Amino acid sequence: MSDSQAVVPTAAHEDIHRPALLHHFATEEQQRDASNLGMWIFLATEVMFFGGLFCAYLIYRHWYFGDFGAASKSINALLGGVNTAVLICSSLTVVLAIWAAQTARRGMMLAMLALTMLFGLVFLGIKGVEYRDKFDENHVPGASFSFEKVPIPSHPDQYANPQHAQIFFALYFIMTGLHALHMVVGLGIFTWLFWMAWKGRFTPEYYTPLEIGGLYWHFVDIVWIYLFPLLYLIDRHP
């Protein structure tokens, strides 16, 4: 296994002023590698966190495929698609912000961070519209849930079982809801990053927080890349 071990600090090291270096690390390199690995491992945790939901989804989609199709068809796939594109654009602005930090383009870095947050807000806005539609249609699981006489896409002569459709919507709301929660957390992180960038904390030598925050943002993007076809596009074909 290849990892970096601590390096014995030399006198030369000690002389350099290193504002971002925490006391218990020997070098910036070590500190940066540690943060990077820490984030990746945290993302591993996140994968398993969503993994439990994907597992439940898989089982019930297998059992209640027709009902899932009917329920999925009632969600606005266009909005979902647009949201996918919005998140992809935000991922691009994140890498551009990091590139700007690497190449000392402060203005561009600030602009890209702001754009990322803007895309994030647009995503949440569209999500809100979707949720409102579902609320209006009484598709929110619970006491007022109603999914009567909705035909199954592949068997139009059959109606979906409302209970099974409710399981779909429960998974839909929990999965997209947790994803949206991650977006909100991401927006918080990026607000902080923007503030750090504004104060000039990032240099071509030190932009670790930007990288770490970026990893998180991209991960949230990847989750959505799977959620989109799994939730919006079941049994869509005519």
Add this chain to the structure above:
Amino acid sequence: MATATVPAVEREDYLNKEYGIASWLLTTDHKRIALLYLISITFFFFIGGFFALLIRLELLTPAGDLVQADTYNKLFTQHGQVMVFFFLIPSIPAVLGNFLIPLMVGAKDLAFPRINLLSWYLYIIAGMMMVHCMLTGGVDTGWTFYTPFSTAFSNTKVIEAGLAIFVAGFSSILTGLNFVVTIHRMRAPGLTWSRLPLFVWAHYATSIIQILGTPVIAITLVLVVAERALHLGIFDPKLGGDPLLFQHLFWFYSHPAVYIMILPSMGVVTEIIPCFSRKRVFGYIFVALSSIAIAVFGFLVWAHHMFVAGISVYAALVFSILSYAVAVPSAVKVFNWTATLYKGSIHYSAPMLYAFGFVGLFTIGGLTGLFLSALGVDMHVHDTYFVIAHFHYIMVGGALMGYLGGMHFWWPKISGRLYPEAWARLAALIVFIGFNLTFFPQFILGYVGMPRRYYQYPPEYQVLNVLSTAGATVLAVGYLLPMIYFLWSMRYGKPAPDNPWRAAGLEWMVQSPPTTFNFAEQPVVTWEAYNYDEIDKGYKEEPQLVG
């Protein structure tokens, strides 16, 4: 006796560097955080132990006479929840691991000291939620939260308990994350993977489970809470959900969680046995890799908790055969520990007695696991006292024995004081006897048919239950003793030399107790792990251990 001269002038160390509440509650020193954990898990251990005693007292007679049925149900539920989530899972990793891993790898601290503190605060928040839940009515679902009982039928505080465990889970995840990054990134120069103490290997394996398993129980509990609050149908058969899906997701974490409890204990024992045998550990690489193998295989066996739950016969076969796969590395460890003793120079110091106890009890616990993964026998003993006995042999006989052994072994390093050796040996003996008296009768009780979680039982099971309750009383004494003499030693104990056992490992090369940043200068490792031959040759006089 005098292995090292203890300086007359008090040295600065992590304990006396600063005083005051804030210097503890806002500390990022891994050693102070370890002590914060020590105090908090000890608190929960005695709560859980108190519940256990009430359970045993209730079972003294066949009739339900001491407490109400509902109270009894809450007692065993919260005994399980407190002991599993608030004592055993954090015990060795968060106390000994936290204290020792940076020392063992030659680092000044864990990779993320502030996250380490955050993890303790999450634990405390979760613990307070749990205590609040207990004080305001408690929860009666069994620690397993099986649906649909937990989601639709129990009228106790399931949501609060679920959220408490959810939060505690994140504490555990962050500890594991911190360990993995520390072990990968912070090792001293020269400290290659093949020179790493096996304690560190064991914690690395534990961390893998914490990182990859815990999030699954977290999301499962979110689903249980949502199901209970909103009746979504995901786990409710009345609404088309499958209660077995809950069991799959629950055990995906909760089986590997057993290895979160036992692996660190194995790590402790692997430090103690070479030290008191004055020998290199037998088959270093096999012991190291068996830790990883246990962590990985541990994820493949969860549905052996569901053989009679209604899974398909095919799935039962798959999970039964995989369960035996995880038994192999456990057996390898036991054989290697035993072989390490061969031709050693064995000292019967208190930590070693705990280690002997561990190996013996873990052997019995592990072997009875073979009974439970044999489909035909599990059909009979599943959910009986046989299972209770089996997992207490692993978790109490194994994990807790290792924890106590580790506490004794490293207490001089942690506190800078020596505990009274004679008392410690006595306590080890009492624990061993009390434990066996408590839990061995339960194997028989299980095979003759007494189901678990029974508040009253047919009279023919009484004699075995009385034996068990008697043992529990002895066991309680065995657990109280170390707490008393550890506390006593903090004030009256003899000051500990830096290396009272002449043990190998970087943690013994720093002063006792260590300074805040552990090492004055970056250590460089040029020796193999457990180089007891070199250590003992290095001493001119007869190797003499304290105690």
Add this chain to the structure above:
Amino acid sequence: MFDNFPLWPQRASSMAGNVDALFIFLVILSGMMTLLIFVSLVYFAARYRHRKGVLAEQIEGSTPLELTWTIIPFGVFMVIFAWGAVVYFQQRTPPRDATEVYVVGKQWMWKLEHAEGQREINSLHVPVGRDVKLIMTSQDVIHSFFVPDFRIKQDVVPGRYTVTWFRATKAGTYHLFCTQYCGTQHSGMIGSIVVMEPAQYEAWMSGGSTGPLSASGEKMFAELGCATCHRSDSQGRGPNLQGMFGKTVLLEDGRLVTADENYIRESILDPGAKVVRGFKPVMPTFQGLVSEEQLNALVAYVKSLTPPSAPGGRNTAMSSPDSTSGQGSQVQ
């Protein structure tokens, strides 16, 4: 040993010996292993205790030894696995002609109904030597049906049937326990299995029946209007149910399913889920309209429908001439 100090459960079913044999094998095996480890620990600890001037002899390890104690245990484990699997298989495959008893668990009692119509609460009367198949479901939480002296246990899950079986070999009264925690009175959800000599059993059976379960099922079948579509010819809007039970059914979407108790149950409660090929999904759901007991009666009725050509009428368990033989006899 003593009445209040049993060391071994009674061996009162055909399965008990099989489970005990494996258990005893495991006790001996693990006893030997425990002994080996304990004796080595004690011997090494005594033989190699610290002596002045004697240093430990360093041994780094031995790969052949490591391989030995990896491979041999693995081999032994595979034997245990295979043996355990065989016993499990026997327990999971009830003999075809077993007498059927429908079990419904609820907080906190067992409701049992014989195919012949006798209903019991918290007790089950069975004759010695007859295969009894239990078709079980729960109307609230998960329970578990456990008879220690028979060595059988099976969780009883709401929303579906689980099945277990036994053949009692000794007259007597045996504990029936619920072993899946189910709430306040979990430990009160106990009952007894009364095993009687066949003659006594016949005497017991002759009283108190309201007619076979399948007959009440037939009545419901008519009352609920099932017969208008499920006709005994090929003209109905629903499939002809005669002789359907146990057959493989081709579904509308091309899947094949076995028409077992769970399939009948699902088809009554969620008719659209698995529609037989050639039929339209026109059947309404009976979810919420039938209780678990009524559902059992309907299932028993559908099962009793043999093809018209077969002589002997309804194949209730009562009329099967020799229900102790068949598949069960191989389990000795």
Add this chain to the structure above:
Amino acid sequence: MHDHAKSSPLKTYFTVWGALLVGTYLTYKAALIDLGPFNPVVALGIATTKALLVALFFMHLKNASERLLKLVVASTIFFLMILLFLTLTDYMSRPWTITS
């Protein structure tokens, strides 16, 4: 992980961005065609490709100087698959569902 890859990361970033948008469009279009059992296969195939693109190029996994990060990712996927597939061994081999 510095320098050599730095010649024109912008070009890579924009190419990947374009590919991701095209992938999204293809996912949508493919869902409208009846491919039988291959609909979910295609959808997940495209999603996985997109996820890989993000991980390799945006999250710089491709340039990561060491194999450790790749090992973290691979083992995470491995354990996720264990969760999904071992659960499926039960569900795919039992014919019944839940009805009450």
